[in-house]
Amino acid sequence: MVVAVAVFTGVDNMLEQRLEDRARGRVLGELSTVRARLEGELNATIHLTMVMATYAGIHPDMGESEFRRVARELYRQRGDMIYNITLAPDNVIRFIYPIRGNQAVLGLNLETHPEQGESVYRMMQAADTVLAGPWKLVQGGEGLIIRTPVYLNSDRGRYDPEAYWGLTSIPIDMEAIYQITGLLDLEERLDIAIRGRDGRGPAGAVFFGDPELFTEDSLRQEVIIKGGRWELAARPKGGWAVVTTRPLAWHLTGIALVLTAGALAWRMAQQSERVRVSQASHQSLSERLRATIAAMPDICFILDAEGRYLEVFGGHDPDAYHTSHQALVGRTLHEVMPRDKADLFLARIHETLRTGKLQSIEYALSVEEVDGVEPESGPAGTQWFEGRLTPLGKHVMGRPAVIWLSVNITQRKKAQDNMRYMALHDALTGLANRTLLRDRMVHAIAQARREQSRIAVMYIDLDNFKPINDALGHDAGDTVLCEVAQRLNESVRDSDTVARVGGDEFVILLENLPEPELARGIGEKILEVLARPIQAKGRACTVTTSIGISVYPDHGETYESLLGAADQALYEAKSLGKNRYWQADASPIGISS
Structure with a gap:
């Protein structure tokens, strides 16, 4: 009887741990997806301030019509999530688009403003893009302000009053960001919070969700964006105990097992059956997770320390990715692409595994350079990508590996080239x-x-x-x-x-x-x-x-x-x-x- 109780208790603990492990894997997957979307949407929007800053640095004497022409093109790209675009020579707002409803801020001195001045000071000291907020807005909702300095030369290493011209700002509608990235949908299933106001990462205040999540048992993800960092925390609604609760039938079965246990063969048969059911359930969960990842518009690769492709997921946007990447599985980087590219990518994989931190890389690649990928299965010509490498523990793939999220940024590059051409x-x-x-x-x-x-x-x-x-x-x-x-x-x-x-x-x-x-x-x-x-x-x-x-x-x-x-x-x-x-x-x- 004592042995039967011990066996049941051990199996119950194992089941509880297995349920929690599955829940953690599911929560981590959903949190990673939202983190990647936040980084993509915010960095793409922050990029607009950098384009405007570059253009203003080349054309410091631009007039209202020229600013309106450039700002209108930039606003069109992200108008669903930004309030306006401003340009402030000597830190005084002289230009704003759209002008309707925003006339009141023209002439506002941001440097001496009691609420805005602190972020302007941080930007001037850093000589680089900074984040301000998110803060509650007077007109309702939340806004994250992106500030980028404008210089008359390319020196970004320090604040140079001789070269400093002013700044450009874009306030982002955080409600739109939450909606577009799926954060609000995720909140229906998870308790989730974000901290890092003003881009200060773990040292910043909580601006979304319950601050208690950062003091309790929750999963964390770091959002790395130009000008700062945020930290996400999440757990299932009601805590981990909710997802590890076993049904009453389980406990009744345990009691029956303890009372009727006697024959070793019977116990072994029952244990074998439980293992089989657990494996089948685990396989089903794995398949559902794979289906979820495969539906992602951007493409993901899992590569080991030798640069061997272990898995390929997602990439279901035919305008941005080829659909024949499965041919890469089992092959190494050096087997499928030119040596210089393979050496570069492998070095970045090793750096990710060595530091255990997220790494980023921007690169150009054409389908003709990748052996095994069919040219007609996706876009033609050279494409630009932003790769984000995240280390995976040995327990995930059975060996050191990274997950490489590849985002097609060709259209962003073309817009940059077009803007540069227009400027010159x-x-x-x-x-x-x-x-x-x-x-x-x-x-x-x-x-x-x-x-x-x-x-x-x-x-x-x-x-x-x-x-x-x-x-x-x-x-x-x-x-x-x-x-x-x-x-x-x-x-x-x-x-x-x-x-x-x-x-x-x-x-x-x-x-x-x-x-x-x-x-x-x-x-x-x-x-x-x-x-x-x-x-x-x-x-x-x-x-x-x-x-x-x-x-x-x-x-x-x-x-x-x-x-x-x-x-x-x-x-x-x-x-x-x-x-x-x-x-x-x-x-x-x-x-x-």
Whole structure:
């Protein structure tokens, strides 16, 4: 009898532990999914402030219309979860989009504001993005404010008052974040809390759920986002005791077992049956968990320390992932992709296992680089991904391993490239703008100084463009400007730069010039090609041009001096009758108008 009681008690304890282990695995899986979604949604939104900060740093003198154009494009990407986008030169809000309903904050000094000033100070000291809140909003709900500093150069290492221009902010609607990431749905099944107000991680205050969860037995996950960290805590509704409760039938069975136990064979048979049922139940749970993970839109890989693919889950978005990744299971990174990529990925796996902490990596990969994945089963061309590696204990896969969540960020990359192109090129002609011209001239001057070579600058102005604009309209004028831009591009080498710096003004940078006379030859060529008629609105339009030329180092050794010398030479060419070129400190040459 004593033996039977001991056996039943031991089995009961084992069942209780097994039920709790299953519940912990289920809660951890759900919590990890929400954590990954929070990181993805918040980092994608935080990225908007970084794009705006970069654009403002390049265009510190932008006006209201230019800000509205850029902000509208950014707001369109995340309008379902952000309230507005602000830009604050010298920490005073001068621009906001959308303006409707937000006029009251224009002119607000964030640095001296009693509630906002602390986060502005932290941002300036860190010289990087910071989080403020979440806090209850006057209009209702909760808002998390993202602040990113704007610098006129690329130095982010420290606060530099000479380079600091101001800041950009985006308040995020936390209710929308909770809804989109599934946190509110998860709250129906779990007690869940979040702490880390102002991005302070475990040291920050609790802003969602019951603070007691952080002092009791709960599972934790760290949310790592640009500018700070949060910590999630969760457990089943009512605590772990609820999920480990055995039915009355179980206890009655135990009593019957104790009272009727006698034969060892019978006990062994019963024990064998219980093990079989437990294994079947465990298998069913495993299959349900696998089905849940497989339904994830992003793709997950489980890889061991040798870089061998053990499992592949998810990836059910055909626009972002290929559906034939199962062919990778059982193979190593070095067996399926180029050595340099395999070495890079394996090193990141080892770093994750060594530190036991989440690691991130951003990389480009095309389907042609991965052996065994069918090209027609997903997107074509090179795709950009953000990988997040989380270590798994030995008990999960029976060996050290990581789970690699791969998120396709190709569209985000394309948006960045498009914004960068817009910031450095003329919208009408596609030529370099004044910002890009300055950068290339400074670089060319430095190279010419090192190599003791020459460069030339040609300042070009169309002589009779305004009459065309007035007579035929701006559409015809735009057609003429685009044709002029194309002819100028065709008149120089691929290594030279053609820029539009004004309405009908252009600048050409000629690098690695063997002899100054070559600039005159190009000037004669430009006079000739621009004199040919241009078709616009069914009419043949004729424009001529005046050109001023300066040469490094003869007429200047800086961007300002070379451009100024070329501008002065252009003035001389126009004053002598136009339709000609004039080199600084030389005589005008050209065709009489």
